[in-house]
Amino acid sequence: MAETKQGQKARSGGGGEGGDAPGRGAASKIEKKGADLKAEMDSLVEEIDAVLEENAEEFVKNYVQRGGE
């Protein structure tokens, strides 16, 4: 996903505020937002893993319903 890739870049680029140079402030804000999103998604994935059915393959294969109305 675009925003998570952006997040990675922001992270590998290392710290340091954008400073006051015109234009850079806005760019770093976007990068920061990307990094936030990446962190947010990472923590979500962890939460998902904690509740996701362990035997996914088996479970999905056995999930058979009769047709409804």
Add this chain to the structure above:
Amino acid sequence: MQKRIYGIETEYGIIFTPEGRKTLPVEKAIRFLFERLITTEHFLNVFLENGARFYQDTGCHPEYATPECAAPGQLIVYDRAGERILEDLQAYAEEKIREERIPGKLSIFKNNTDFVGNSYGCHENYLVDRDVDFYYLAEQLIPFLVTRQIYTGAGKVFQTQDGVRYCVSQRAQHIYQKISGTTTNDRSIINTRDEPHADREKYRRLHVIVGDSNMSEYTNFVKVGTCAIVLQMIEDNYISKDFTLRNPVKAIKDLTFDTTCKRRLRLDNGREYSPIEIQREYCELAWKYMEQYPVSEDLKKAVGMWQHVLDCLDDDPSKLDHQIDWVIKRRMIESYIEAKGTTWSDPRVFMLDLQYHDIRRSRGLFYLLERAGAAERLFTDEEIDYAKNEPPPDTRAKMRGEFIKLAREHSIQYDLDWSNIRLGNLLNVRVICNNPLESDTEKVAELVRTIQKTNLRKTSLSKLVIQS
């Protein structure tokens, strides 16, 4: 129609996964769900204190039909209250399963498909003016219903011969007819079932069975609100668009595979439009209509959201990753795939798809996203909790709900359907309420008082019928 009655019926998927040799047939699991419901009605088919109906449907699905609602927002609250009611019943059933010493897990899903090709539905019901010509209604509604899946779809990971694909809709693959009367075979875009549970001379019931079950409040609200404004325009003879599709059944199936939403559909007149373009035409007409005709607040809100959704879809559907089910789900799966360095054919991806619809707040992935702020809300938990036990104040459901409470309090025997209340030990006293917009509970209270005075257990009342 200014005042419309709305309802949604949701069929839930249910499975018991044993952890050992002993298993539990799904019929028995459903019986456990119903056991806690106190009623004198038939087992497996009961009305609840909020006026809703809960029953076992064809194919052994627990089904929840909302009470009659007077506005789309109210309807979505009652639909979600159904998820919470079922979650409570599931907790009770799990206790019973433990008592029977059958190790395993019970799961209930608010979705529309399994992975071998079976489907169960989400049926929307709209009370419609009887004067509207049915063929005009169908002609205008079919292109709308075929193309609306771009913002109403719940998303589905689909295994095809060419690999795994992500589809917009759960239900679209299971539609085989343009118009028909059945709901189990040959499912259609427009269903002709016409049980208005109201004055047949004034109203017909429009039974829409092509929609997906929605988890997102936003998606669910836009789905019902846009359909309602289109119906209102049809009733006022305001629409005269010619979007008759050359092959609507093929179109609904083709569209579900197009996550760009820009694939062009061929019309009967030879022209080609994308689903976004067709929806835009209806939406623009709705704006014009609202300048000339009175429209409820909910519908105004829905049209604003409709515009927003179409603008985003045009630009980049990913922009709707907090609002529209299929986009929310896709983003979740993509993030998972990226974080785990896996691919779409990972079995966990199919599990993510399914578990997005799990109704337990502790395990359901949609609820997890919602708590994390990754899915926009329109209503509060307090509103939904209230709707679990209290009927809508402004429809017939109010009379039914209040009656059920009184009858239980006084241990009165009763039986119900949508427009009748029968009570007494011979069920010979009857209140008929043929007007779904009536909410006069005094009649119900008076009836209960009469019964108490005459002590129905000893004397048999002569047949008493109150027409309401």
